[in-house]
Amino acid sequence: MDRFLKQRMKMVDTQIRARGVTDERVLRVMEKIHRHLFVDEGLIDQAYNDNPLPIGDRQTISQPYIVALMTAALNLTGKEKVLEIGTGSGYQTAILAELAERVFSIERIASLAAGARKNLDFLNYFNVAIRVGDGTYGWREESPFDGIIITAGAPKVPRILLEQLAIGGRLIIPTGSRVSQELLRITRLSEDVNEIKTEAMCGCRFVDLIGDHGWNA
Numbered sequence: 001m002d003r004f005l006k007q008r009m010k011m012v013d014t015q016i017r018a019r020g021v022t023d024e025r026v027l028r029v030m031e032k033i034h035r036h037l038f039v040d041e042g043l044i045d046q047a048y049n050d051n052p053l054p055i056g057d058r059q060t061i062s063q064p065y066i067v068a069l070m071t072a073a074l075n076l077t078g079k080e081k082v083l084e085i086g087t088g089s090g091y092q093t094a095i096l097a098e099l100a101e102r103v104f105s106i107e108r109i110a111s112l113a114a115g116a117r118k119n120l121d122f123l124n125y126f127n128v129a130i131r132v133g134d135g136t137y138g139w140r141e142e143s144p145f146d147g148i149i150i151t152a153g154a155p156k157v158p159r160i161l162l163e164q165l166a167i168g169g170r171l172i173i174p175t176g177s178r179v180s181q182e183l184l185r186i187t188r189l190s191e192d193v194n195e196i197k198t199e200a201m202c203g204c205r206f207v208d209l210i211g212d213h214g215w216n217a
């Protein structure tokens with residue numbers, strides 16, 4: 001018996017579908033994945049609330065709507081290779097693992113990466129590789145990626161990540177100050193990394209992307 005099923009369906013209906021996310025694959029996966037398994041025991045009853053939650057080390061699992069919005073913006077069909085920067089709890093990673101062919105995820109905090117790996121193994125997501133390190137460098141050996149998703153706020157778009165994006169690929173990133181950012185979708189249009197299309201999606205507030213091509217710690 002899944003005692004959170006009702007809460008999960010309600011989360012998708014009232015927080016996500018009602019705010020305009022229409023990608024049925026994303027909605028179905030968010031109805032399916034047990035978000036409560038990705039939060040601390042003591043926060044389990046808040047797992048489906050309309051807000052981010054702490055996951056330790058001053059980091060957060062993002063608000064469900066933002067996870068849905070960012071995922072939908074990737075336009076995944078199931079055949080893609082995706083890079084995620086900021087594994088955190090592994091919740092967003094699990095969603096990507098359902099919707100893409102392979103997922104590569106980088107987390108700078110080793111204990112969070114270990115927790116995420118445990119969660120993803122428990123749920124049998126074997127198409128996910130996780131590495132500990134500064135994700136602002138990307139994962140060059142595995143590039144190009146059809147999608148890149150950065151789940152922490154950056155001062156600007158790291159060029160090194162655009163270089164690892166396939167032509168036609170999409171990169172989702174919050175950029176701005178340390179206090180507030182704008183969520184961007186950037187599509188690479190050609191071999192030339194300067195030829196991109198940038199779409200602003202909404203205002204948002206993320207924890208810092210900390211690294212050589214992000215903020216200082």
Ligand code: SAM
Binds near residue numbers: 059085108
């Ligand atoms: N998507 C995650 C989830 O579903 O739980 C939430 C991610 S949390 C908002 C942002 C994460 O980015 C944090 O875990 C943080 O440690 C990580 N992070 C920040 N800077 C990073 C970097 N340079 N490389 C990799 N991870 C980074």
